Amino acid sequence: MPDPAITPELIAKHGLTPEEYARVQSILGRDPNFTELGVFSVMWSEHCSYKNSRLELKKFPTTGEKVLVKAGEENAGVIDIGDGWAVAFKMESHNHPSAVEPFQGAATGVGGIIRDIFTMGARPVFSLNSLRFGNIAGDSAEAKTNRRLFAGVVSGISHYGNCIGIPTIGGEVYFDDSYNGNPLVNVFCLGILRHEQIARGGAVGVGNPVFYVGAETGRDGLAGAAFASRDLTEESKEDRPAVQVGDPFREKLLLEACLELLASGCVAGIQDMGAAGLTCSTCETASRGGTGVEIDLALVPKRETGMTPYETLLSESQERMLVIVKKGEEAKVKEIFEKWDLPYAHIGEVKDDGFMRVKENGVTVVEIPARALADDAPVYQRVAALKTPPEEIDCAIDCDIADTLNALLAHPSIASKRWVWRQYDHMVRLGAAVLPGSDAAVFLVREANKILAATSDCNAVYCKQDPREGAKIAVAEAARNLACSGAVPLAVTDNLNFGNPHKPENFLQLREAVEGLAEACREFGTPVTGGNVSLYNESPAGSIDPTPTVGMVGLIADARHITTQHFKSKDDVILLIGELGHEVGASHLLLLAGKKKGPPPRLDYAKEKAVQDATRALIRMGLVQSAHDCAEGGLAVNLAESCLSGPGPVGAEINFGGTGIAPAILLFNESQSRIVISVKKQNATAVLALLEWRGVPARKLGVVSKNPELKIAADGSEWNWSLADLEKFWGRRIEELMEG
Amino acid sequence: MGLVAPGVIILLSAAHGQEILPSVKAIVTVMPKPSVLDPQGAATAEAMKHLGLENVGHVRVGKSIEIELPDGADEAKLHEIARDLLSNPVIEDYTIQINH
C-alpha cells in the first residue's frame, strides 16, 4: 500500500498546525514523507514535547545539594540519600487510556513508570497511586460508569504491581463530579541505586551497537502520545488501537535483565520505550548523546505481520527497551537476554552525523536531525485568563454536628481506602513499616539500610477555587504528612493534570498552580526532580478541576522515629499543634451541602514550618505516640480517623472548653498548619512547655479513653459517637458502594 | 478470529451429542482481539512447545461463559450484556451460541 499523500487534512489529523508543519519543512529542508510526518506528530505532541507547559515548568526549583540528576535531564531525577545511596523517583499519568480501558490503562501506567525508574539503573522498591473519579454513589448511569472505572483501575494497578512484585504502599483517591468520564490515574514509583550505578539515556560512542530488547512490537497503542494530547470525546472510544495491554511478567524479566545488564558494565546508554516508542527512544538517545542513531526496522522483533514503518515506529507496545551496548560486549549482552528468555535484536548503531535515520531493509524511510526533533519542538505561551479571586463566603453554618461528622466520614473522598489498598500487595520486599492507612507510607530499604517515607497529595477543590493557594497547600500537606511520620522531606515529583490549555481559564490554572508549587517547593527546600503533564482532561461536562498532584519523598533517620497516625493507648493525652482555625471556604463541609465555594484556607509558611518542625522534634525526642495532620473535614475527621485507623478502634474524650467558635466551624474548618498528636500522660506537660518555648501554638484537646466512643465537648455542648457507628460510616463505606 | 463472526448469534439445534436441556444454554466466548497483545496466549504457546507440541502456532486465551436461561429469554438483552458486561469491545470480541 503506498503511503498517503501529505495533504493539509492529513497534517491536521496529525495534530500539527500549518506553522508547525512549516517548521518541519524548514528543519528537513524538504517535505516530510508520511512516516516522518507521524514521527513529528508524536514527538511534538504535548505528551512528549510539553509544548504548552514547558515555559511554565522552567519555574520549578530543580537544584539542590542532594540532586544528582536534575529534572528533565534523564527519565527520572536522582536524589542523594547518603552513604553512597540514591533514590530515583517520578510520577506519571495514564488518564486517557484508563478512561477507555480502565484495567489495562492503569496497568500499563504502572508498567511505564516502573520502566522509567529501572532505566535509571535503580531497582524499583515501591509505588504510590493517586486517583480521581467521578461520584460513585447512587444509581445514576454516571455513578455506575464511575464505579466500573474505579474498580477497573484499582484491579489494573493491583494486577501489574502485585505481579511484578513492587509493593504499592500508599496513595490517595478522591471523587468529584468534575472527573466524570475522565478519571485521573497518576502512578509514582521509586527506585534505589548506588551513586555510581546511575545509568544514562544517551547514545554515546560512535559505532556502538543499538539493541532492542523486550516484547515484540505490535500495532497496539499506535500514537498513544497523540491520543493523550487531545480532548476525550465519544469518538475516543473508537481510538481502539490506542489501548495497550500490559504484561507484568515480561516486565519483571525485563527489569531483572536490565539491572543485570547495567551491573555487567556492558551498557553505554539505555532508554525505555514509553510514549512514542521506538521513535522517541531513538531520537532522544541520539539527542542526549550528541550523536546520531541508525536503525533498521526489518530487524525489530514483531508480533504482527505486514507492519509498515509508520506503524512500527509509532507503536506503543509495552515492555520494550533500547540499549546502546559497548562495542565488543555483544556476546555478554546476548547471554543475559537469553538467560531471561527475552526477545532481542541488534537493530542498528550509533552514528556521528546527528541524524535519526530509520531504514527498512536498507532503504531509508526516515532521516531527521535528532536534536531538532527531540528538543526543538515549538513552545507556546498560551493565553491565560485574568485572575479573579474566589468570592468570600458567609460563614454562618448551621448543621447537626453528629450527622455531619458521620456524613463527612462517609464521603468517599474521606472514607477509608482500605478496599483499595487491600487489593495491593503492600508487604512484598519486607519494607512496609507503616502500612497504608497512615499519613505517609514508611518503607525500609534494606539493601541501603535507609528508611524512606512517601506521600502523594492534592486537594483539587482548593485548586479549583484558587490554583495557586491549592498548589501551595498540596506541597505543604505532603511535607506535613511526612513530618507526622517522622521524616524530613527530600524532594518532590509532580503530575500536573489540567484541562485543555487552549482555554484561557485552564491555562491560568496551570500557570498559577505551577507558580504555587514552585514557591512552596522553594520554601520547604524540596526541589522538583521531575514529573509529568497531562492536559486535555476534558469530558462532555467540561474541564476537570485542576489537579497538580504532589509526590514527596522524605528520609527517617532512625527506626525509633517511625510514627503512625492512630491513637495507641488509653490515658495518652491528645494535643493540637497549631491553631483552632476558622476557614471553611472550599471545605468538604461545604461540599456536603453541594457547594464548591469560597477561598481555600491560606497557607502561612512560617506557621506551617514551625508546626512541622515542632512535630518532628518531639518525635525525635521519643515523646510522640501518634501524629496525624488535619486535612479534609477538619479536626473532627482527624480525631475520628485517629480513633479508627489503627489495628483496632481506640476511643477518645475531647474537651475544647470554651472557644467562642460556632461548633460546625470549630470542628470542620480546614485551616492549615495543624497536627494532632498524642503523648504519654506523664509527658503532656513537658510537651506543652516545649511547644510554648518553640513559640508554636498548642493546646490539650483530651485523652485517649478505654470506652469505644468518640466524645467531643465544646462551648457547653457535647456529642457522642460510638466507634462501631463511625467504623461503619468511614471504614466500610467504599466497600459498601463497590460490592453492593 | 473466533469461529463465528463477532456479534452474530447462531442458533444451533441440539446435535452432535449435546445434552438437551429444558432451558436454554447460552455460551458466550470472549476472545482478545487479534491485534491486541495476549500475554497469556503467548505464555501458553511457549509452555505447549516445551511439552512437545513444537510447531504450535498462535494461541489465544479467552473466556467461556456458560449461561442458563429460561426458554424464551430476551436474546437481544443477552447480546447487549455480552457486549457491555462480559466483554470489553475495546480489546475483545465475543460470540454467542445459543442451544435450544
Added chain:
Amino acid sequence: MGLVAPGVIILLSAAHGQEILPSVKAIVTVMPKPSVLDPQGAATAEAMKHLGLENVGHVRVGKSIEIELPDGADEAKLHEIARDLLSNPVIEDYTIQINH
C-alpha cells in the same frame, strides 16, 4: 457440564459458516467443575440480573483456548496437554473441539 462430555474429541467438519483454515484450529474449553465454588460466575449472574436479565440461571465462567496447529499435528499430544497443562482435573473439566 460442557456441551460435550469431558475429554471427548469431536471432529467437526467446517460448517455453520466457520472460516476454513489451511491449518487446524483447536478450541479447548475449560470450565470449573460443578462442585467447585465459582464466585466469578455467581457475580456475573448477579450483574446480569441487574442489567435486566432477571431470571438468569446458573452462570459459570471458564476459559476458552484457541490453538493454531499445523495440519497433521499430534492430537494425542494435544489431549495430554489439555489435561495436564490447560486444565487442572481437581477443579476443572475440559473439552476439545478440533476443526479441520
Added chain:
Amino acid sequence: MKFAVIRFPGSNCDQDCIHVLNALPGASADYVWHKDSSLSGFDAVVVPGGFSYGDYLRCGAIARFSPIMRAVQDFAAAGGIVIGICNGFQILCESGLLPGALVRNRGLHFVCQHITVRVEHHDTAFTNATWTGTLLNIPIAHGEGCYFADDETLHRLQINRQVLLRYADSQGQITDAANPNGSRQNIAGIRNEAGNVFGLMPHPERACDPLLGSTDGKAIFQSLLDGPARSRDAETPGRGDAVNLSVSPPPPVAPAL
C-alpha cells in the same frame, strides 16, 4: 541447615525468603534457578511466592513443568523438606506434591492483610516450635488462595492430620468471618501424607521482623531448624480433628514463642 530458594521467572518473594533465612541463626539460603535441575547440597527447599511464569492459565500451571520442579519432586520423594509459600503452595498442588488446588478468592479480589491462623498440630516438622492451638499473626497476599479439595480428600487430610494451619478469629475460633478467601474448612496450610512437604498461603517470611508488625512467622522456619525430634507433651488427642469446625470449642491458647 541449607535452604534452596527456587527462583522462577516471576518469583517475587525469593529475595525476601533469602533475607529472612540468612538472618536466622543456623540457617543459610541460596537461590536455585528454574532452569537448573539439581538440588544437591541442600537440606530443604523453599518454593517462594510470586507469579511464576506470570501465573498465566492458572497459578503454578506452567511452573510445574520447569526443569527444577522435577528435581523438587525427586527431592521430596526422597524425604527432603519442601515448603511452598503462597505461589509456592499453588505450584506444589499443581505438581501433585500436595492434594487439592487453590482457586480464585471468594471475594474475587486480591487480598493483602494480616490474618490469624491457628496451628492444628504441633508435632510436625513445620510447627514443632509452636503448640497446637497457637495463634499466629501472619500476612496473606493472594488473589487465588481459596483452598479446594473434594470431600473425600478433605476427609483424608483430616484423618492423616495433614491440615496444619486454619484461618481463625482472634479467639482461635474457626469461623466463616475469619476466612479471608473462602477456603474449604478454613484451610490455610497443609502437609503431604509423608509429612515432609508443606504448603501454606500466608507468608511467614513477612512476619519475622518486629518493625513489620509481627515475628510469628519465625515459628515456621524455627521448627525446621529445631528438627522434628524435639520432645513435647503429648498432644491432646483429636484436637483439630473436630468435624464441625465452626462450633468447635476454642482450644487453649498456648503462649506463642
